[in-house]
Amino acid sequence: MNRSTQRWAVAACAVVAFGATACSSGTPAGSTTGTQAPAAKQAVPIGTAADSKGPDPEVPGAKSGGTVTVYQRADFNHLDPARLYSSGNQTAALLLTRQLTTYQHVGDQTKLVGDLATDTGSTTDGGKTWKFTLKDGLKYEDGSPIAAGDVKYGIERTFQKELTGGPQYLQMWLTGKSDFSAAYPGPWQGQELDAIETPDQKTIVLHLTSVHADLPYTMAMQCYSPVPKAKDTHASFDQHPFSSGPYKIDSHDTDKSMALSRSTGWDAATDPARHAYPDKFAFSFGGQNLDIDQRLIAANGEDRNAMTFNVKVTADVAQQVMTNPELKARTINGLAPFSEYFAINNRRVTDVKVRQAIITAFPKEQVRQIFGGPLYGDFTTTILSPVTTGYENYDLYKVPPAGDPAKAKQLLAEAGKPNPTIVYAYASTTQWEQAAVAISDALTRAGFTVVRKPISDKDYYDEMGKVDNQFDLYWAGWGPDWPSASTVIPPVLDGRQIANSSGNTSLFDDQETKDEIDRISQLSDLTQAGAQWAALDKKIMAKAPIVPWTDSRQISVNGPGLGGLYQGFLGTIYPTDVFVK
């Protein structure tokens, strides 16, 4: 999950500031009552080699054929696997790429299984060296075989400096350096990366510089997809990638439309996670959220078989969607793996009592109401979200969602600072302006002196991401890249990560936390690690570096002519099992 998705939404809303379509930093949902949060997701277990065998178990009632129309707010800004890092792009890539591992969704259970590989990988040294074996019968869109060298080449491409925007986990692990491109510049000049071995056409061995027990999950990220060297068109690959997945691109008119049809090389028997029931996918880009909602609700003509990966219902139609049984039946409402919080600048607000007072006084409910109420997301009191392995729900401060000014006042008194000044920075959109008023009021009631500091929404991330920013409190968000706290706590709360525009927006630098991160990262038992991460979550919250706010909800309507839709790990609506009724 990438912050740039959010950033994009903010920017788009800033420019296209039309009244009818509400915009927020995320995408808002309306305020309806009576929606119950579905049960928290189970963390994703690792499946067996048997689970990894294709084909994916049939979806009841599914049949092949037809065309699925997909409406998206904007075109996918990247399709080159090396640059895939936002949930919308990654969802599209489900149809166009395959990885060594992937998530298999059967019934309500999601498992990590081998995708190109026969299993989720094996290690003999506790997680430093990983070996994968490719299945038989794997082919690209033109029927040519997928070889181990292509997987290696695909990973090597992620080192190429020109191919920006993708995640960097594996690159850092393979080189042991955060500036990995200095260690290996990528394959375009002819160099190979020795840390990846391909002893034969079927075998891939990854030599990491440290232990990473959760590597099987990392390999499910679409950026580590196979690319045949002969088909690498460098920069142009982004518009028209060569497909290893069940579909291929017939045409792609940037920002307007994209048409997919079946890949001739893909064989369902080899794929444990994708069905490819429809013959074609037709993407249509652009259009405002409300328009897309209305088309999906009206479901006229081709729109019967239309869906969206990530357009959330707007506040304008939320009431209608949640109360009309017919619409509700074709609405997907689930938690997305994206947590929003208010970062406290730990370099400026150094007194833990004051930070705790901010948490205690914070009007979570009023702010959420401005963004659409319960449909926007579920209140959270933890750092980790329910999608991560080991997640434990706790509430350290026992503050009602509306805030507790009296208790906050008391904390400030204990700190000996009854009237500290807090600079609250926010993107100057209508909703954030309203939220700023609510936040300012609530904190003022607790005794704070609040200075409101609006920032142009385009510059919001740059400004609040500066290490030397002069703000005390600001909104931020983060999502795990796989269902492990190792993709949340280290990037967000490790003091060594502090840099301009880093994930550690609260500038939290705590020795105990750093030590714990190092210790838990070395654990090879993922279940045990999960429990320890959750314990660390609790320990960190005692130091009050952030104000946890909401876990986002993804609520989308889909055409009544489609079946097999579900919300996948990315939080988006997945097209892997979809069929035309």
Add this chain to the structure above:
Amino acid sequence: MLRFLVRRVLGAVLILFVISAVTFFLFFALPSDPARLSCGKGCTPELLATIHHNLGIDRPLPEQYWSFLTGIFAGRDFDGQWCSAPCLGFSFVNHQPVLDTLLNRFPATLSVALGAAALMLTVGVGLGLIAALRRGKTVDKVSMAACLVGASVQIYFFGIIARYLLVDELQWLPQPGYTSPFAAPGAWFGGMVLPWITLTVVNAATYARYTRSSMVDTLGEDYVRTARAKGLSSWGVYIRHAWRGAMTPVVTTFGIDLGLFLGGALITETTFNIHGIGKLAVDSVANSDLPMIMGTVLVAATAMVLASIAVDACYAVIDPRVRLR
């Protein structure tokens, strides 16, 4: 005439040069960095520098602008990728040639612009003529009131309501959007109806009011009285004589509007998801996509400048007393 054209075209080139320079330097005056968008999570200063270099925005501004200018006239080399003149560069976002994208988008804008211009002119002028001839009567009052309502409505408001009612609910119209008129004339027309109607509702009022007031003035002119004294029919008097004299302010407004439309009807295109120059401009600004911003600004400015030359030429056609110099 030739002198006029040469003088005005040279002026237009100067204006375009100034506009492009202002756009270019304003873009860099803004604190937002186009590289941030492609840098993503875990962005490091080194990575940012690499992207700056890849995009070519690490060089001094005048040098960048000079490259941009020479690219237009002589073509330009982008890290081994040759972009022949007139070269507007490659998009920061999708690396497509800007010129190709503009050419690809222009037919949609042209369709919206020409159709809406024709419809809005017909409706606006028609209403204005009727109101002027029946001034003070019910027809006049009703049509002027309707115009006031139309002029007060916002495109995105009217557009979304109309779309919801006519397309989603009643299904009288197909979904708005652009299809090539050469490939599917029916679909092209159907997809354009709503944008045309919307632009007409919002803009026709201006024409109706200009036409009405201009006609009321002209109907008081001596030569209109002469025309009546010559025994001409009412139609001959109103159209051949009065309207001929009254059309100048309407032509001026029309020229400006057409110029604006051809530069991309931003709100209409965005409201109806028509992939024209206007939507491209909105998207490119949202993406900090400098080459595309420059391209769309140049298209819009060119349309405006050409429209103003055309308006001046029209004056000479309408009024023989006007000399083109």
Add this chain to the structure above:
Amino acid sequence: MTPPSVQSGPFLSVRDLQVRFATEDGVVRAVDGLSFDLRRGQTLGIVGESGSGKSVTSLAVLGMHDRSRTTVTGRVTFDGTELIDATEKQLQSLRGNRIAMIFQDPLTALSPYYTIGAQIAETYRRHTGASRSAARARAVDLLGRVGIAAPGRRADDYPHEFSGGMRQRAMIAMSLVCDPDLLIADEPTTALDVTVQAQILDLLGDLQREFDTAIILITHDLGVVANTAHEVLVMYAGRAVEHGATQQVLTRPRHPYTEGLLRSVPRLHSDVDEPLVPIPGSPPSLLAVPAGCPFHPRCAHRERVPGDDCVTRRPALAEVGHAAACHLPEEPREVLAQQHLQP
């Protein structure tokens, strides 16, 4: 110019013409009970200050007033046709065809957007249905006859390319293109300089003799009337105050207003140092015309009228002979005429 010898019965007859405009401030009686006759080949001069109702009269004859705001009553008979009740269609076929008009300022009265030739041809085609080329030939012919050199070339010029006098000649050519029986010339020479004035008046006289056209010559200039009109009608505040043969009215005015007008213009035969005497005061507002004789507030001879007739009773105008609408007894009127004749 001498009056034509052939005398015929009236073919334009105006009786008790009343023209009233509704305005925001009240009803304007622009023309209030006007009557006159005109024979073929004759010229009637209508004289008065601006606002006296002379132009309104001509527009009312042609039915060119704004019908929504104007009430016209009385009778206007043109060659046996009643014009007041005529339909717009009937009037359209008369206008420019049998009754033509010439306006004061040819620069504004000609459309700037069409060539002179086209504007003349337009009238001709409208009424005769002639072909484009025939209409153009006719236009060129008439331009030649009103004295425009190289008419074939000048027909393609626009009004702004003509001089003032040439424009008025073109205007006359346009009015004559259908051989009208009646020509209404509304201040045809006012906008022109003196030498051109004389040329235009001569031209009108020549054309009248050639076509036997009746002319209504509307002017504020008694000098213009003196040499061209057979009869003169003097209007004041929407009413005729004096009517008679030109020579008689000019030499022996019977109304103090006429006499005042004559004293206010220079005459060729008088001494250079004879003072010009303007009429004191200004014309009345037509919204509030004084009761009785409308001229009484400005009249120098009121004391000579016994009683308060001037203030209370409206003087009538005899329909025949040299008549004046005035309460002055005969004897003082002779004095009026004598006064005028004195050098």
